[in-house]
Amino acid sequence: MRTLCILLTLIVVLLSCKRQKKNLDRKEKSIDLSRSVTQPGVVHVKSIGMDFIVKDTLNSGWNTFKYTNESTEVHFILMDLYPEGKNARNTKNEVLPPFEEGMKLIMNNDMESAVTAFGKLPAWFQEIKYMGGTGLISPNKTAISTIYLEPGLYIMECYVKMADGTWHTSHGMYKEIIVTGPNTDLAPPIETVAIEISSKAGILVADNIPKGKQVFKVTFRDQSTHEHFLGHDVNLVKYDTTASLDSLVHWMNWMNPRGLRTPAPKGFTFLGGMNNLPSGKHGYFDADLSPGNYVLISEVPHANEKKYDVQIHN
Numbered sequence: 001m002r003t004l005c006i007l008l009t010l011i012v013v014l015l016s017c018k019r020q021k022k023n024l025d026r027k028e029k030s031i032d033l034s035r036s037v038t039q040p041g042v043v044h045v046k047s048i049g050m051d052f053i054v055k056d057t058l059n060s061g062w063n064t065f066k067y068t069n070e071s072t073e074v075h076f077i078l079m080d081l082y083p084e085g086k087n088a089r090n091t092k093n094e095v096l097p098p099f100e101e102g103m104k105l106i107m108n109n110d111m112e113s114a115v116t117a118f119g120k121l122p123a124w125f126q127e128i129k130y131m132g133g134t135g136l137i138s139p140n141k142t143a144i145s146t147i148y149l150e151p152g153l154y155i156m157e158c159y160v161k162m163a164d165g166t167w168h169t170s171h172g173m174y175k176e177i178i179v180t181g182p183n184t185d186l187a188p189p190i191e192t193v194a195i196e197i198s199s200k201a202g203i204l205v206a207d208n209i210p211k212g213k214q215v216f217k218v219t220f221r222d223q224s225t226h227e228h229f230l231g232h233d234v235n236l237v238k239y240d241t242t243a244s245l246d247s248l249v250h251w252m253n254w255m256n257p258r259g260l261r262t263p264a265p266k267g268f269t270f271l272g273g274m275n276n277l278p279s280g281k282h283g284y285f286d287a288d289l290s291p292g293n294y295v296l297i298s299e300v301p302h303a304n305e306k307k308y309d310v311q312i313h314n
Contacts (some may be wrong), residue, residue, distance in 0.1 A: 040059055040184040040185060041061065041062060041063050041064060041184030041185065042063075042066065042186070043055070043065045043066065044068075045067040046067070047067075047068075047069050047075055047158075048070050048071055050071075051172065051173065052077070052156050052158075052173065052175045054175065054177070055177075056176070056177060057177070057178045057180065058149065058177060058178070058179050058180075059180070059181070059183060059184045060149050060151045060180060060181050060183050061148065061149065062147070062183075062184055062186040062187065062188050063148075063149055063184060063186065064144065064145070064146045064189075065134060065143075065144070065145050065146070065147070066144050067134050067137060067142065067143045067145075068141075068142045069137045069143070072139050073139065073160065073168075073262050074136050074262070074270055075136070075137060075160055075173070076134050076136045076137060076158055077134045077145075077156055077158065078130060078133045078158070078275045079131045079133045079147065079149065079155075079156055080128050080129070080154060080156075080157060081129040081130075081131050081150065081152050081153075082153050082155060083124050086124055086153070087153055088174065088175075088176040091169075091174055094121075094125075095121065096167075096169060096170060097120070098117055098119075098120040099118070099159075099167060099170075100170055101117040101120070102114040102115075102118045103161070103166070105117055106255065106256075107165045107257050109257070111255075129278060130230070130231065130276035130277065130278070131148075131149060131150070131277065132145065132147035132274055132275050132276065132281075132283045133145060133147065133274075133275035133276075134273065134274075134285070135233065135235035135270065135273020135274060135285065136160075136235045136237070136273065136299070137270050137272050138264070138271070141269070141270070141271065142272075143285070144286040145272060145274060145283060145284065145285040145286075146283060147274075147277070147283040147284075148188075148281070148283070149179045150179065151179050151180050152179055153176065153179075154176070154177040154179055155174050155177070156174065156175045156177050157169055158173045159173075159254070159260070160260050161254065161259075161262065162262055163261065163263070165257065189215045189284050189286075190215065191284060192214045193205065193206065193214050193215070193217070194206075194217050194219070195218045195234060195296065196218075196219045197218065197219070197220055197233075197234055197298070197308075198220070198221035198222050199222050199232065199306075200222075201221070201307065202298075202307025202309075202310075203234060203297075203298065203309070203310045204310075205310055205312070207312070208312070208313060209289065209312050209314055211289045211290060211314045212288065212289060213286065214287055214288075214289055215284055215285075215286055216234075216273075216284060216286075216287065218234050218274040218282060218283055218284070218285070219282040220232075220278065220279055220280065220281055220282065221279070222279045223276070226300045227300075227301045228253065228254055230299075230300075232300050232308060233273065233275045233298055233299055234285075234298060235270065235273040235296070235297050235299060236270075236271045236285070236287055236294060236295075236296055237269065237294065237295050237296075237297060238269045238271060238292055238294050239267050239268050239269075239294070240293075241267070242266055242267040243265070243268050244265065245295065245304075245309070245311075247265040248265050248295070248297065248309075249302070249303050249309065250265075251265050252297060252299045252300070252303055253299075253300065253301040253303075255301060271287050272286075272287060273285055289314055292314070293311065293313055294312040294313075295309055295312065296312065297309040297310075
């Protein structure tokens with residue numbers, strides 16, 4: 001009987017120690033996560049479905065977005081700086097309805113009526129400033145982009161389309177973000193590859209880029225509104241021998257019924273990039289290049305005809 005009591009006592013002590021160790025481990029992990037999340041200028045974003053899991057308030061200045069796509073669909077981040085007095089309620093009530101109506105008409109091959117529907121967008125929609133973000137990023141991948149944010153109210157959005165042709169934004173993939181001072185202490189990274197983009201020259205970059213970790217600096221010589229109501233951007237895409245570059249060009253135009261629509265074309269892996277920036281601005285994105293074939297491409301109609309697709313080999 002005495003031996004049994006001793007054994008029971010030892011079991012209780014061991015279980016208590018394990019619980020204390022587990023609680024300590026959880027506490028340490030919580031501290032580490034808290035430090036990484038609250039580090040000024042480093043913005044952790046995650047999508048599990050049609051969502052952005054991210055802080056509501058950010059500091060102005062240079063910010064590095066680390067966007068992990070844990071969903072089953074391709075996404076991106078675009079940071080829209082809204083005019084004063086406008087917010088997410090205006091997005092829901094004034095912006096989404098014309099785009100939803102227009103896309104339904106495009107799906108029915110009625111482009112003329114779709115253009116009329118897009119004409120219902122509010123006048124203030126033209127005042128939105130697109131301040132960068134990430135390029136397209138495939139499921140189970142992480143996009144890293146560094147951009148400069150002015151103070152103001154932003155809408156973080158992704159307007160890729162689901163399999164039925166409806167916008168991700170229509171399923172709630174937009175989030176109001178307040179950017180305020182003081183500025184972060186983050187300095188912009190040092191680039192290893194320089195990219196320039198303009199409406200006349202398209203994308204300009206060296207033909208051969210070394211493998212390994214690269215920091216791309218993207219300078220927007222100018223910015224112009226294309227047929228899809230947006231400007232040009234830069235997306236890094238790796239492709240294999242099964243891929244058709246023509247299918248990618250077609251898919252990169254959301255005004256096509258199949259454009260930006262799940263599933264993405266076969267043979268391509270989206271690795272991030274730099275979303276729309278104003279004329280004269282620049283941003284950065286990181287990528288780890290393994291040997292293979294890549295293309296830098298803009299999400300614009302007829303990207304190949306406008307010199308917005310450049311193949312890269314390493």
